[in-house]
Amino acid sequence: MNEVLKIGLVSISDRASSGIYEDKGIPALQEWLTQALASPFEIVTRLIADEQPQIEATLIELVDREKCHLVLTTGGTGPAKRDVTPDATLAIADREMPGFGEQMRQISLHYVPTAILSRQVGVIRGSCLILNLPGQPKSIKETLEGVKDQDGKVLVHGIFASVPYCIQLLEGPYIETHATIVSAFRPKSAIRQSIE
Numbered sequence: 001m002n003e004v005l006k007i008g009l010v011s012i013s014d015r016a017s018s019g020i021y022e023d024k025g026i027p028a029l030q031e032w033l034t035q036a037l038a039s040p041f042e043i044v045t046r047l048i049a050d051e052q053p054q055i056e057a058t059l060i061e062l063v064d065r066e067k068c069h070l071v072l073t074t075g076g077t078g079p080a081k082r083d084v085t086p087d088a089t090l091a092i093a094d095r096e097m098p099g100f101g102e103q104m105r106q107i108s109l110h111y112v113p114t115a116i117l118s119r120q121v122g123v124i125r126g127s128c129l130i131l132n133l134p135g136q137p138k139s140i141k142e143t144l145e146g147v148k149d150q151d152g153k154v155l156v157h158g159i160f161a162s163v164p165y166c167i168q169l170l171e172g173p174y175i176e177t178h179a180t181i182v183s184a185f186r187p188k189s190a191i192r193q194s195i196e
């Protein structure tokens with residue numbers, strides 16, 4: 001039987017974690033995943049401050065103890081002094097996946113000229129894929145889903161199109177998505193027929 005996909009969601013924000021404003025990162029991630037994923041999944045969430053040791057410890061815990069297949073972070077990717085999410089992610093990584101950061105900046109340039117200010121990275125630790133998303137809650141849908149025209153035709157692929165195959169290559173569960181939100185791309189030889 002296919003193992004259930006486990007996803008860690010980490011919102012990294014000084015103000016949301018101290019209650020100055022309500023965290024919109026985790027709800028936005030949860031809402032998008034609920035719309036996009038056709039396969040069952042479970043979620044573990046954490047809301048923490050922009051402190052590198054705390055971010056590193058949280059990522060290690062979600063991967064090594066909670067056994068997440070995928071971890072999505074939001075916030076702390078910019079150039080400000082307290083933006084340290086990419087630094088923490090790289091510090092606990094086994095391997096970097098540079099395509100994810102490159103593609104997210106490409107996508108985001110269609111929405112904001114300051115997209116190049118995000119230092120977001122994608123990495124692998126063990127068998128888990130970890131991806132940094134920017135802190136602006138609307139950037140979650142933008143980067144995961146990509147750019148579409150008025151008829152829903154994809155103009156620039158969202159990064160989530162590549163996530164199911166990446167997790168398959170890491171020997172995690174087989175993930176299916178709703179094509180109206182995002183189509184999961186795989187080579188023909190890697191596609192499995194869904195069992196009803």
Ligand SMILES: Nc1ncnc2c1ncn2[C@@H]1O[C@H](COP(=O)(O)OP(=O)(O)OP(=O)(O)O)[C@@H](O)[C@H]1O
Pocket residue numbers: 011012013014015016021022023024025026050074075076077078080083134135136137
């Ligand atoms: N978790 C969040 N919930 C709601 N809005 C957020 C959140 N994180 C960021 N934002 C919004 O996106 C903007 C850019 O995010 P960024 O990660 O740079 O935050 P910041 O300015 O470092 O502040 P903080 O860490 O206190 O959220 C913030 O100024 C805020 O308006």
Ligand SMILES: Nc1nc2c(c(=O)[nH]1)N[C@H]1C(S)=C(S)[C@@H](COP(=O)(O)O)O[C@H]1N2
Pocket residue numbers: 074075076077078079083107108111112114115116117118119133134135136138139140142143
């Ligand atoms: N899709 C998208 N990407 C985006 C943005 C956005 O609003 N939408 N904001 C940019 C801005 S203004 C900054 S400073 C960087 C870093 O944001 P962070 O520190 O919130 O992670 O992400 C950039 N990437």
